[in-house]
């Protein structure tokens with residue numbers, strides 16, 4: 128089969144590789160569309176180390192080819208988080224934290240290929256009428272849903288989302304679905320602010336000196352947001368989140384921070400009695416729930432997709448990501 132093989136950092140190309148064999152609890156999925164994301168870019172650049180050669184791709188949608196209980200031809204999405212099912216964490220319902228597990232597309236070969244192999248319980252059926260070009264976004268959406276389950280948004284809570292990329296715009300929509308008010312989006316990009324408002328944000332602001340005043344104005348007596356979701360992954364933005372959250376509020380550092388040192392107003396964490404809620408990947412139950420949200424139109428994925436690129440032109444998609452162009456790029460395996 129054809130696969131986009133990463134043989135070293137920044138070296139990727141189409142190669143003929145052996146087609147994986149289903150069986151032993153694993154199903155073979157014929158991949159039709161795969162989302163490409165920041166994690167793929169970091170692996171490509173060498174920032175996230177992998178064993179080479181590696182086929183990336185963890186946002187894969189397609190049809191069942193063989194294996195498992197689903198009929199061949201069933202449209203499906205692959206949950207890339209695999210786990211052992213037999214350790215303390217798995218028995219404790221935290222399969223996403225399984226120390227023996229990993230990510231398809233990082234630790235084993237993923238979906239930027241004609242076929243991908245996945246544990247049968249990681250293969251979730253999609254409704255027959257679901258748009259398969261939108262469906263890869265269900266994977267990042269599950270991570271946002273998992274995070275918001277942990278952050279426990281109550282109706283009427285003021286939620287600020289800093290950074291309005293794919294996950295930021297999903298967080299805005301999910302916070303609205305949880306009944307948050309107001310939901311405030313912050314980004315430098317004017318068109319992303321417009322899009323966030325179209326997708327339900329009550330207010331959007333550009334980052335800058337007056338952003339705290341604006342948040343104080345719209346949050347009234349609370350004196351800040353109940354919850355701030357950091358969706359950028361920069362320490363300075365996390366510091367801003369600490370600044371604009373209310374006393375006794377919560378912060379969700381969703382953008383993945385890879386730095387191990389730097390300046391943060393640590394005293395404020397104590398003085399404001401801020402709860403810091405971390406979330407990693409997603410749990411299996413987030414898949415049917417996310418699919419249902421899309422089906423019922425609670426979350427709009429269509430507007431987040433800015434480009435569809437043939438799989439063979441993946442290098443072009445990586446360059447676009449590197450330059451920060453667009454929002455979500457989908458790779459089309461059938462183009």
Ligand SMILES: [Zn+2]
Nearest residue numbers: 164166186267
């Ligand atoms: Zn991703």
Ligand SMILES: [Zn+2]
Nearest residue numbers: 211214217225
């Ligand atoms: Zn386990």
